Amino acid sequence: LYLLAFESSCDETSVAVIKDGTEILSNIIATQIASHQRFGGVVPEVASRHHIEQITKCTTEALSQAGIGYDDLAGVAVTYGPGLVGSLLIGVTAAKAIAWAHQLPLIPVNHMAGHIYAARYVAAFQYPMMALLVSGGHTELVYMPREHEYQIIGETRDDAVGEAYDKIGRVLGINYPAGKTVDEWAHQGHDTFNFPRAMVKEANLDFSFSGLKSAFINTVHNADQRGEQLNQYDLAASFQAAVVDILAEKTMKALAQYPVKQLVLAGGVAANSGVRARLQADLARLHPQTELLLAPLKLCGDNAAMIGAAGYVNYLHGDRAGWDLNAVPGLSFDRITPLS
Ligand code: ATP
Ligand code: MG
Ligand code: FE
Numbered sequence: 001l002y003l004l005a006f007e008s009s010c011d012e013t014s015v016a017v018i019k020d021g022t023e024i025l026s027n028i029i030a031t032q033i034a035s036h037q038r039f040g041g042v043v044p045e046v047a048s049r050h051h052i053e054q055i056t057k058c059t060t061e062a063l064s065q066a067g068i069g070y071d072d073l074a075g076v077a078v079t080y081g082p083g084l085v086g087s088l089l090i091g092v093t094a095a096k097a098i099a100w101a102h103q104l105p106l107i108p109v110n111h112m113a114g115h116i117y118a119a120r121y122v123a124a125f126q127y128p129m130m131a132l133l134v135s136g137g138h139t140e141l142v143y144m145p146r147e148h149e150y151q152i153i154g155e156t157r158d159d160a161v162g163e164a165y166d167k168i169g170r171v172l173g174i175n176y177p178a179g180k181t182v183d184e185w186a187h188q189g190h191d192t193f194n195f196p197r198a199m200v201k202e203a204n205l206d207f208s209f210s211g212l213k214s215a216f217i218n219t220v221h222n223a224d225q226r227g228e229q230l231n232q233y234d235l236a237a238s239f240q241a242a243v244v245d246i247l248a249e250k251t252m253k254a255l256a257q258y259p260v261k262q263l264v265l266a267g268g269v270a271a272n273s274g275v276r277a278r279l280q281a282d283l284a285r286l287h288p289q290t291e292l293l294l295a296p297l298k299l300c301g302d303n304a305a306m307i308g309a310a311g312y313v314n315y316l317h318g319d320r321a322g323w324d325l326n327a328v329p330g331l332s333f334d335r336i337t338p339l340s
Helices: 035-037 044-066 085-101 112-120 161-171 179-186 210-225 232-256 273-286 304-316
Strands: 003-006 012-019 022-032 073-081 107-109 129-134 141-143 151-155 260-267 289-296
Touching: 003 044, 003 085, 003 304, 012 044, 012 304, 022 044, 022 073, 022 304, 035 044, 044 085, 044 161, 073 085, 073 112, 073 304, 085 107, 107 112, 107 304, 112 129, 112 260, 112 304, 129 232, 141 232, 151 232, 161 179, 161 210, 161 232, 179 232, 210 232, 210 289, 232 273, 260 273
Parallel strands: 003 073, 073 107, 129 260, 260 289
Antiparallel strands: 003 012, 012 022, 129 141, 141 151
């Protein structure tokens, strides 16, 4: 069973062909990073224009690389939120046009569910499971009691982790998106600044990163005023050590309240080597019965293969969108009141 999948929520145009929800036949990704870099972040109007220019090429390439035609498809899956409205609309419109023209079911997919399903290419999912979702716009602990059910049990009260990485990276003079380089620099330095770890001692499962970000920026700014040059590798190492502590402590707290068979690390920041290593170590020590699923690095960032995997599950559960499907920029899983 072949699905054609579309992803255009932010600054990657991606189209994939997926077999049986578990095999990637093609996963074409056109990134626009170079066009946004000089603005220090994604410019929505520029992003929409790029998606329009790329989406047809990506679709043709995805089908030809997979070696199939429209007649072989069982459905079309598409990200309809969360994300930038103008960007989402390009994928949604393309998916609708193809589904309508070929009389195929249109399958709506939540982008964040997609991030979780990047790990589906590593192993079959076993429930109950939990995901630590860390990306450019989200930082959430998601509990999945069964397939196709997502509950937010903890989330950031201010910045997302990826956003914090990008902002402190900018202060270090690193181009957008800065996460990968900050991660590399962190390995060349030491945690000498001891930045704050907000909310880790609180009983709730929420996060906060704005205080950490401000502490970082103030430290650099104050040193600048004194005419002092701080070690950039130690700054990166200290920031990453704080992030890793916060994410790991809250995740272990969540696992103590919600025992699960598997923990998935998902989203763009799931590529972070410090977070990957720490979760692996903490899980082995504190929850050895829980299996850690780490998506391959190339599937951590935005791509349509992950949307196809999540779309397949939606397809099996009967999720179908009408021709009036619209982009939902603020689409979210439901938040439940955590156990105490
Ligand atoms: P969302 O998924 O919340 O809608 P998004 O799609 O823009 O947001 P992703 O593409 O999932 O976000 O992730 C991009 C983010 O991941 C960027 O903020 C980037 O800096 C960060 N990132 C990528 N690699 C690393 C890394 N190795 N360490 C830390 N952060 C990283
Ligand atoms: Mg992106
Ligand atoms: Fe994303």
